[in-house]
Amino acid sequence: MLAQLEELVSRYNVIALAKLNKVRASQLMSLRKKLAGQARLLVAKNTLAKKALQKLKNSEPFLKLLQGQNLLIFTKLDPFKLNLILEKNKVFLPARAGDIATDPIVVPAGNTGLPPGPVLSEFKECGVPTRIDAGSIWVAKDTVVRQKGEVISPKLASLLAKLGIKPIRAGISLYAAYVDGIVLMEEDLKINLEEYAKQIGGLHAQALALAVEVGYPSKESLPLLIARAVQQSLAVAVSAGYPADEAVTARLVAEAYLKASVLTEELRKRGYS
Numbered sequence: 001m002l003a004q005l006e007e008l009v010s011r012y013n014v015i016a017l018a019k020l021n022k023v024r025a026s027q028l029m030s031l032r033k034k035l036a037g038q039a040r041l042l043v044a045k046n047t048l049a050k051k052a053l054q055k056l057k058n059s060e061p062f063l064k065l066l067q068g069q070n071l072l073i074f075t076k077l078d079p080f081k082l083n084l085i086l087e088k089n090k091v092f093l094p095a096r097a098g099d100i101a102t103d104p105i106v107v108p109a110g111n112t113g114l115p116p117g118p119v120l121s122e123f124k125e126c127g128v129p130t131r132i133d134a135g136s137i138w139v140a141k142d143t144v145v146r147q148k149g150e151v152i153s154p155k156l157a158s159l160l161a162k163l164g165i166k167p168i169r170a171g172i173s174l175y176a177a178y179v180d181g182i183v184l185m186e187e188d189l190k191i192n193l194e195e196y197a198k199q200i201g202g203l204h205a206q207a208l209a210l211a212v213e214v215g216y217p218s219k220e221s222l223p224l225l226i227a228r229a230v231q232q233s234l235a236v237a238v239s240a241g242y243p244a245d246e247a248v249t250a251r252l253v254a255e256a257y258l259k260a261s262v263l264t265e266e267l268r269k270r271g272y273s
Contacts, residue, residue: 001044005052005072008040012074015053015062016082016177020071022093022170031089031172039075039082046070057181065176065183079177083189090171094161097154102169105146105160112137112163122159 009015020028032041046066053059053066075082095105107128114137123130129140145156146167152160160167175186211221212228 008074014075016073018071018172018174042072061183062178083174086172090169092166093168093170094166095152095157097157099152101146105167107143109139109141126156
């Protein structure tokens with residue numbers, strides 16, 4: 001095992017540590033197949049892992065993280081991409097008493113489909129407001145019953161099961177990654193793709209507006225620059241009364257008609273007919 005670990009350490013520049021949170025054997029097998037040729041997944045004793053990893057540059061901070069049971073992932077993938085792959089392969093499971101909430105747990109507003117009865121006391125004990133309508137229990141409003149990291153009680157687990165809510169995310173969770181001497185922690189590895197896309201879109205719009213403002217020609221700005229130049233040329237032609245083409249003539253006629261209408265109305269007010 002030590003020789004295998006040392007060989008993997010020499011081959012891959014990214015080494016990630018992960019926790020197996022309620023991971024099923026079928027999930028792990030599926031992930032191994034998905035990452036075949038891109039990553040190696042290995043469970044090893046910490047003593048052996050430390051011996052294999054201690055030769056790495058700036059390895060001490062990383063070695064201190066090796067506590068409890070870990071899954072070691074050896075890869076050449078970008079650690080951020082690896083984390084996204086692992087997140088996409090997580091599944092949601094029913095909650096059991098004593099489970100830790102992996103995310104805020106929300107009981108949504110609406111018809112539960114449950115008939116009134118003893119279960120009403122469970123809603124009350126779990127802090128979920130309800131009302132009775134058409135022979136069913138309705139949740140009055142979206143209600144957060146547990147925050148991330150809080151323990152799920154037996155009564156809440158029972159209620160969530162009755163409602164068909166599966167709140168526990170199960171899968172491989174990266175909590176650290178070693179990349180060429182740098183240690184990235186869990187919070188560093190999480191990427192909000194929607195937020196990044198929004199920021200990039202905003203920056204692109206600002207850059208395009210600036211390019212148009214200063215007259216800088218590019219693939220994106222040229223159509224806008226040409227359109228602006230045409231509008232400015234038309235404005236000059238109209239202002240000078242120069243009928244350059246049919247479009248300008250039409251605009252001149254429209255402007256003349258508007259001025260004539262204003263003049264006619266003014267003359268009518270002064271008693272001329």
